[in-house]
Amino acid sequence: MSHSRVPPEARITKLAWAAPCSLVGLVLAALCVPTSSAAPANPIELVYSEHLDEQCSAAEIKAEWVAELHARLPEFRSMWEAMSPAMLGAVKALTGKSIDPSPRRVLLTLCNSPSQAVFGLSVNMRFALHSFTGEPVPLRYKADTVFHEVLHDFVSRQTPIESALLSLHRSESRCVRNHLHLLALQKAVLLSLGESQALAQVVSIDSQLPSGCYKRAWALVNESDTGYKQYVAELAGGG
Secondary structure, three states, rough: OOOOOOHHHHHHHOOOOOOHHHHEEEEEEOOOOOOOOOOOOOOEEEEEHHHHOOOOOOOOHHHHHHHHHHHHHHHHHHHHHHHHHHHHHHHHHHHHOOOOOOOOOOEEOOOOOEEEOOOOOOOEOOOHHHOOOOOOOHHHHHHHHHHHHHHHHHHHOOOOOHHHHOOOOOOHHHHEEEEEEEEHHHHHHHHHHHHHHHHHHHHHHHHOOOHHHEEEEEHHOOOOOHHHHHHHHHHHHHH
16 A cells, blocks of 8 residues: 545455465466566566456456556556666665565556465555546555565565564564564665655555554654664674
């Protein structure tokens, strides 16, 4: 999803699942969308299909949203293809482990559903569109959201079952606990690549989402200047 004003994306409920079964169907169907004959330059492809979005039963998807997304897709894909190899490489450098198997594709959607990594991977693009909101979030933030969702499976597999750090936060919500190692790794990756401004943008917009989960998780990760490194060290140690 940096600023004195709450961005539009922060005004939606992060878990506003209008039709979870429809989302499952959309993500599963996306696996069958044919790719171009040439292998994509990036192993993780960003996929958008109007046909799949027509199947969501939540809210109307306006033609102008679809048109703008199609118009901006080349820019968004180029951005992702330029930044993601270094980000995935940084995960390996920081933890000694590759995101393997890496997901083949991420479904972009205009349906009224949140970005998620439960039923495949999907990223909601509504709030990056000028045709949807007068204050769209930057495309770079959405690229970082793709990376966030890509990290979920890796982090869940590599977080120690008996994590000493998570044991310190037993009273926190499941959402907060599930994001501590992930946000710490995301922070470490961005800092290692000299992307401090992108990190500040992610923290700011994430922290304004209405559930408060990300705000609390970022606060814990950022309690000290080096605290995030302890979470990364646990991921490097394995589960």
